[in-house]
Amino acid sequence: MSSLSSVSATEFGEEQRHVTMIYTRLDEMRDRERTRLAETWRRTGGTPEARAQRDSAARGHAERLARYDAVESGLCFGRLDPHDGTPLRIGRIGIHDTEDPLLVDWRAPAARPFYVATAVTPYGVARRRHIRTRGRTVVGLDDEVLDPDVAAAAASGTLVGEAALMAALDAHRTGRMRDIVETIQAEQDRVIRSAAGGVLVVQGGPGTGKTAVALHRAAFLLYTHREQFSARGVLIVGPNPTFLRYISQVLPSLAETGVVLATPGDLFPGVDARRAEPEAVAEVKGRAAMVEFLAGAVRDRQRVPAAPIEIVVDRHVLRLDAASCEPARRRARASGRLHNLARPIFADGILDVLAAQVAERIGDDPFWDDPLGEDDAPGERNLLNAADLADIRDDLAADPGVRAVLDELWPVLTPQRFLGDLYATTDHPDLRRAPGGGWTPADVPLLDEAAELLGADDSAARAAAARELRTRLEYAQGVLDITAGSKSYEAEADDEAEIPNIADVMEADMLAERLADRQWRSAAERAAADRSWAYGHVIVDEAQEVSPMAWRMLMRRCPSRSMTVVGDLAQTGAGAGAESWSEVLSPYVADRWRLAELTVSYRTPAEIMAYAGRMIPQVELPRPVRSSGVEPRELTGDLSGLAAIVAAEAGGGSLAVIVGAGRFAEVAAVLPELGQDVEEPAVLLTVTQAKGLEFDHVVLVDPEEIRAGSRRGVNDLYVALTRATQRLTIYRTGPAECAGGTR
Numbered sequence: 223m224s225s226l227s228s229v230s231a232t233e234f235g236e237e238q239r240h241v242t243m244i245y246t247r248l249d250e251m252r253d254r255e256r257t258r259l260a261e262t263w264r265r266t267g268g269t270p271e272a273r274a275q276r277d278s279a280a281r282g283h284a285e286r287l288a289r290y291d292a293v294e295s296g297l298c299f300g301r302l303d304p305h306d307g308t309p310l311r312i313g314r315i316g317i318h319d320t321e322d323p324l325l326v327d328w329r330a331p332a333a334r335p336f337y338v339a340t341a342v343t344p345y346g347v348a349r350r351r352h353i354r355t356r357g358r359t360v361v362g363l364d365d366e367v368l369d370p371d372v373a374a375a376a377a378s379g380t381l382v383g384e385a386a387l388m389a390a391l392d393a394h395r396t397g398r399m400r401d402i403v404e405t406i407q408a409e410q411d412r413v414i415r416s417a418a419g420g421v422l423v424v425q426g427g428p429g430t431g432k433t434a435v436a437l438h439r440a441a442f443l444l445y446t447h448r449e450q451f452s453a454r455g456v457l458i459v460g461p462n463p464t465f466l467r468y469i470s471q472v473l474p475s476l477a478e479t480g481v482v483l484a485t486p487g488d489l490f491p492g493v494d495a496r497r498a499e500p501e502a503v504a505e506v507k508g509r510a511a512m513v514e515f516l517a518g519a520v521r522d523r524q525r526v527p528a529a530p531i532e533i534v535v536d537r538h539v540l541r542l543d544a545a546s547c548e549p550a551r552r553r554a555r556a557s558g559r560l561h562n563l564a565r566p567i568f569a570d571g572i573l574d575v576l577a578a579q580v581a582e583r584i585g586d587d588p589f590w591d592d593p594l595g596e597d598d599a600p601g602e603r604n605l606l607n608a609a610d611l612a613d614i615r616d617d618l619a620a621d622p623g624v625r626a627v628l629d630e631l632w633p634v635l636t637p638q639r640f641l642g643d644l645y646a647t648t649d650h651p652d653l654r655r656a657p658g659g660g661w662t663p664a665d666v667p668l669l670d671e672a673a674e675l676l677g678a679d680d681s682a683a684r685a686a687a688a689r690e691l692r693t694r695l696e697y698a699q700g701v702l703d704i705t706a707g708s709k710s711y712e713a714e715a716d717d718e719a720e721i722p723n724i725a726d727v728m729e730a731d732m733l734a735e736r737l738a739d740r741q742w743r744s745a746a747e748r749a750a751a752d753r754s755w756a757y758g759h760v761i762v763d764e765a766q767e768v769s770p771m772a773w774r775m776l777m778r779r780c781p782s783r784s785m786t787v788v789g790d791l792a793q794t795g796a797g798a799g800a801e802s803w804s805e806v807l808s809p810y811v812a813d814r815w816r817l818a819e820l821t822v823s824y825r826t827p828a829e830i831m832a833y834a835g836r837m838i839p840q841v842e843l844p845r846p847v848r849s850s851g852v853e854p855r856e857l858t859g860d861l862s863g864l865a866a867i868v869a870a871e872a873g874g875g876s877l878a879v880i881v882g883a884g885r886f887a888e889v890a891a892v893l894p895e896l897g898q899d900v901e902e903p904a905v906l907l908t909v910t911q912a913k914g915l916e917f918d919h920v921v922l923v924d925p926e927e928i929r930a931g932s933r934r935g936v937n938d939l940y941v942a943l944t945r946a947t948q949r950l951t952i953y954r955t956g957p958a959e960c961a962g963g964t965r
């Protein structure tokens with residue numbers, strides 16, 4: 223077992239000197255970036271390409287500066303003393319002094335023993351030290367001697383850096399999640415450093431650190447595969463904007479900024495899905511059956527006339543009916559193209575039908591079988607040739623009446639128009655709604671599905687891209703010609719003859735590609751604006767809430783299937799949420815996914831966990847790592863009593879009042895000062911809103927109503943019971959005669 227050792231004043235001083243040296247080096251790095259940034263901005267003018275290069279260089283300097291600022295607090299937090307060799311300091315980023323590492327990045331392989339070494343498996347480490355700092359001052363050192371000879375060395379379940387861990391867990395919550403880089407536990411470290419490829423599912427009860435682990439894994443992957451993942455971007459999906467705000471500071475504090483945080487409702491660029499709708503409707507929209515429903519609705523928009531249609535073109539009355547249009551529809555469908563891309567085939571077929579009717583009227587030769595009388599040879603029945611027919615088709619294609627009929631029979635559709643029209647006309651009772659009024663989060667996967675079914679007529683965009691590529695190629699060729707010219711001139715000096723020139727190492731098309739890649743927007747920004755962007759890695763948090771339709775959309779964003787799926791099936795609240803990971807994943811990766819389980823709850827104290835165990839004995843709970851010494855209390859009273867409790871708690875750490883959705887309005891009326899901004903000291907939330915969050919003190923109103931409130935009421939109650947880090951109050955609103963009383 224590891225043992226704590228006392229630290230002498232000399233050692234304290236030595237540690238302070240080293241920490242000061244690291245900060246001095248950080249200051250130098252910062253100054254250098256600041257100077258470079260200023261120099262870059264001073265460079266003005268030049269070609270558009272030179273300006274773009276300057277912008278991109280400036281962006282790089284600014285990002286590095288921001289990174290150095292972000293790691294200021296707790297820059298160096300650990301030290302490993304090997305049995306032989308020099309000690310290693312572990313910190314938020316790697317810092318070198320000439321050859322030697324002053325500070326090893328926590329993600330580097332050399333830092334790993336800091337998180338996983340135990341007395342049983344010390345990885346060559348004799349001592350592990352947690353360094354606590356305030357500002358730049360060392361305020362505490364916690365040492366563990368990893369001694370395999372100490373008795374009872376088989377202590378499994380040993381907490382790594384227990385003092386530092388307990389200090390972190392007991393700290394007040396602020397409404398912003400903190401990183402756990404100083405106290406990552408061994409089972410968490412294994413998940414964080416798991417290989418990037420394939421789908422990794424991280425299952426664990428509330429408070430086991432799933433979110434924390436997912437975010438640190440993002441930082442680890444970006445560090446380990448920087449090229450690959452910063453070019454394609456990493457997407458982190460969370461259940462709602464409040465949750466994303468709650469976790470938004472973690473990656474910046476780990477000096478990683480190039481990550482896209484989004485809810486599933488944010489993933490259709492150009493659509494702001496804020497409209498609310500009943501859970502039952504969202505559930506219907508999330509079902510896998512919507513795939514067929516939408517596909518059927520697209521086919522329904524590929525029509526033939528139910529009754530004959532007449533179109534007047536140049537005084538000719540032309541007719542279309544089901545029989546004459548059916549071959550065009552068959553041919554368009556058989557092409558296998560998506561709806562919008564198959565429309566030209568359908569239109570061609572219809573124009574053929576109409577052109578034939580016009581030709582029959584104006585080109586018919588009544589004397590075709592006896593053109594000059596007597597025994598003259600028969601001619602063509604129709605006087606028009608192929609060119610005449612083509613002219614007729616062109617005229618028809620431009621005719622507004624014909625175009626209107628084509629739009630009626632096979633309209634070119636955007637996903638928004640298609641879905642809005644479908645909702646307005648469907649006889650599905652849950653889905654029918656008037657046009658307009660915006661989109662809900664559950665509409666977004668349907669818009670995405672519709673986009674896949676409809677296809678974009680991107681011929682104009684492709685032509686523009688081809689034009690741009692030509693321009694880039696010409697420009698690149700120009701650059702190569704100029705540098706090749708300057709080479710032959712400079713090569714007169716012998717010593718420069720060996721210096722390779724850009725024209726020697728790069729073809730024009732390669733250079734053109736580089737120029738295209740070097741965009742001024744970051745990969746994360748470009749990804750967020752592009753529906754068809756393929757991310758390098760996708761992390762889905764609270765993944766149990768994701769509906770089958772939303773999974774389809776997420777999988778489209780990650781064709782490489784390099785994914786981390788984080789959740790707890792026992793907490794599923796959404797009607798369309800998951801009950802089994804294999805059910806969720808098998809359509810995409812069959813059984814090729816791996817499971818990691820987290821078993822220890824770092825949030826919920828033993829007293830609250832035991833209480834939860836009594837309330838919901840059917841749920842298997844994670845093992846709490848600490849106790850608060852405070853038993854949950856049960857109170858009964860009316861709603862004004864609730865207001866009194868909230869008022870009495872003011873200033874005692876973060877507080878959340880959690881209610882079932884059905885009681886929200888009523889409770890909000892008596893607690894008007896409470897909003898939903900989790901950075902405020904006290905908030906009022908529904909269970910769904912509280913998912914993934916935590917507070918020092920939770921007041922849970924009428925738990926039995928939450929349990930009875932939905933098909934997944936037990937899961938909701940489980941979520942609500944496990945949000946507190948210190949204290950839990952159960953408040954039951956009893957009959958009037960109990961008003962204000964407690965029991």
Ligand SMILES: Nc1ncnc2c1ncn2[C@@H]1O[C@H](COP(=O)(O)OP(=O)(O)OP(=O)(O)O)[C@@H](O)[C@H]1O
Nearest residue numbers: 402405406407428429430431432433434824825914
């Ligand atoms: N190794 C650790 N060191 C310090 N704090 C930790 C550690 N692991 C988890 N925590 C803390 O425990 C709390 C719960 O973590 P987190 O929110 O990641 O759990 P979760 O499994 O996602 O919970 P839920 O299922 O409720 O969403 C957070 O405050 C987190 O910072």
